[in-house]
Amino acid sequence: xxxxxxxxxxxxxxxxxxxxxxxxxxxxxxxxxxxxxxxxxxxxxxxxxxxxxxxxxxxxxxxxxxxxxxxxxxxxxxxxxxxxxxxxxxxxxxxxxxxxxxxxxxxxxxxxxxxxxxxxxxxxxxxxxxxxxxxxxxxxxxxxxxxxxxxxxxxxxxxxxxxxxxxxxxxxxxxxxxxxxxxxxxxxxxxxxxxxxxxxxxxxxxxxxxxxxxxxxxxxxxxxxxxxxxxxxxxxxxxxxxxxxxxxxxxxxxxxxxxxxxxxxxxxxxxxxxxxxxxxxxxxxxxxxxxxxxxxxxxxxxxxxxxxxxxxxxxxxxxxxxxxxxxxxxxxxxxxxxxxxxxxxxxxxxxxxxxxxxxxxxxxxxxxxxxxxxxxxxxxxxxx
Amino acid sequence: xxxxxxxxxxxxxxxxxxxxxxxxxxxxxxxxxxxxxxxxxxxxxxxxxxxxxxxxxxxxxxxxxxxxxxxxxxxxxxxxxxxxxxxxxxxxx
Numbered sequence: 001x002x003x004x005x006x007x008x009x010x011x012x013x014x015x016x017x018x019x020x021x022x023x024x025x026x027x028x029x030x031x032x033x034x035x036x037x038x039x040x041x042x043x044x045x046x047x048x049x050x051x052x053x054x055x056x057x058x059x060x061x062x063x064x065x066x067x068x069x070x071x072x073x074x075x076x077x078x079x080x081x082x083x084x085x086x087x088x089x090x091x092x093x094x095x096x097x098x099x100x101x102x103x104x105x106x107x108x109x110x111x112x113x114x115x116x117x118x119x120x121x122x123x124x125x126x127x128x129x130x131x132x133x134x135x136x137x138x139x140x141x142x143x144x145x146x147x148x149x150x151x152x153x154x155x156x157x158x159x160x161x162x163x164x165x166x167x168x169x170x171x172x173x174x175x176x177x178x179x180x181x182x183x184x185x186x187x188x189x190x191x192x193x194x195x196x197x198x199x200x201x202x203x204x205x206x207x208x209x210x211x212x213x214x215x216x217x218x219x220x221x222x223x224x225x226x227x228x229x230x231x232x233x234x235x236x237x238x239x240x241x242x243x244x245x246x247x248x249x250x251x252x253x254x255x256x257x258x259x260x261x262x263x264x265x266x267x268x269x270x271x272x273x274x275x276x277x278x279x280x281x282x283x284x285x286x287x288x289x290x291x292x293x294x295x296x297x298x299x300x301x302x303x304x305x306x307x308x309x310x311x312x313x314x315x316x317x318x319x320x321x322x323x324x325x326x327x328x329x330x331x332x333x334x335x336x337x338x339x340x341x342x343x344x345x346x347x348x349x350x351x352x353x354x355x356x357x358x359x360x361x362x363x364x365x366x367x368x369x370x371x372x373x374x375x376x377x378x379x380x381x382x383x384x
Numbered sequence: 385x386x387x388x389x390x391x392x393x394x395x396x397x398x399x400x401x402x403x404x405x406x407x408x409x410x411x412x413x414x415x416x417x418x419x420x421x422x423x424x425x426x427x428x429x430x431x432x433x434x435x436x437x438x439x440x441x442x443x444x445x446x447x448x449x450x451x452x453x454x455x456x457x458x459x460x461x462x463x464x465x466x467x468x469x470x471x472x473x474x475x476x477x
Contacts, residue, residue: 248452269451276451292450296419342446353423353446356431 008079015085018097020106029070032063034084039076045106046114053084060088067092074099117142127169135332141169145215147329150174150238152225152254154201156314157244157268157321159191164322166209166216170329173209173216174238177201178224188311225250227373234261240325241265244318248295249376255280255288256373259364264328268321270309273345275317278336278355279324285337286357287364295376313345392422393435395445410447421448
């Protein structure tokens with residue numbers, strides 16, 4: 001029967017052990033911290049990646065796909081990492097080393113360490129259902145808390161988007177809207193209520209968001225987006241724009257600005273029982289003008305009384321927009337770039353059409369003809 | 385709804401003759417209006433042969449107007465399906 005001591009000595013004799021000085025001289029080595037999560041959170045070697053020993057076999061091939069790569073493993077004192085090194089050799093890794101003295105000696109010798117950012121216990125509880133998802137985890141949640149998302153409009157689309165983005169813990173939300181809350185809004189604009197009738201929509205939405213999640217900072221712009229103010233508002237720094245505008249002039253303004261400021265736009269629009277969603281990501285896919293180069297002429301626009309929208313439709317479309325915005329902020333999944341999703345609420349039918357990037361696009365094409373903002377004439381101001 | 389034709393042009397002419405309200409909102413002076421897109425089986429016909437893009441039997445054709453929140457033009461946006469037999473009249477989906 002072998003004792004722990006004997007096994008450890010035997011293992012150490014079979015693997016390569018390096019001290020901190022020798023390990024630091026290895027060029028291009030991948031450093032892996034095999035300690036437990038609570039030890040990692042109290043500090044780690046700056047370049048290291050965290051693969052707890054319990055997950056080593058299942059995760060190492062994702063973390064270090066190249067089995068001929070130089071790998072330095074460390075734990076607290078150099079014992080667990082010795083066993084881990086043996087395991088990696090058994091998995092076919094050929095240049096594996098265990099750090100003598102581990103993190104304890106590293107720290108004692110005054111070498112540089114990193115204290116990872118972690119969520120407070122309160123936040124870990126609030127966002128636990130996100131943290132449980134491997135694609136998000138604590139790192140993803142921290143990303144969301146650092147994200148800045150700008151909402152164009154606090155109406156039908158902006159209401160569900162602002163609530164779900166706030167609930168998800170997006171750290172900063174900007175909201176642009178010049179309108180005030182009226183009775184006709186309440187059929188669908190769930191960020192507002194009887195209590196906020198007559199208030200500016202941005203203030204009403206901010207109150208609802210803050211009651212839901214005080215982690216979120218809300219920046220309000222009670223103004224109508226124009227060529228005069230758009231650069232100032234975008235200069236506040238936004239990672240994603242969620243476009244829920246109710247008119248063509250704003251749509252085109254947002255599109256052109258997003259190209260020039262290089263900010264992805266999650267586009268959503270609704271009418272009666274139909275909705276459209278897509279993502280316009282500058283340089284990677286088409287823009288709104290690739291889809292529709294110019295707004296329709298005013299004489300072909302129907303009167304606003306011809307409009308109308310099923311109350312839940314903006315809830316569905318705004319939620320789909322939120323899904324895209326969260327994916328963009330997290331950098332996961334396949335965003336709707338170059339794909340226009342069409343939803344028909346009467347048939348309960350989703351379909352998708354491809355949108356090509358146009359080389360002759362007047363704003364994002366090879367030879368743009370539009371190089372400054374255009375304030376198109378508003379021909380339908382009601383009907384949101 | 386269903387419409388007949390072997391090309392996008394024939395299909396739009398068929399629709400236009402049966403739905404006068406469609407008028408010039410989709411198709412005018414031999415051209416598709418710039419603020420309307422026509423997709424045959426998910427592909428923009430402008431990236432194919434435009435009005436001469438062939439439409440196979442049973443193809444799904446989408447007429448997509450620009451929509452901006454509460455406003456839209458033209459109000460007759462929707463989907464058509466190439467009909468079989470080709471002489472079929474329009475009926476609701």
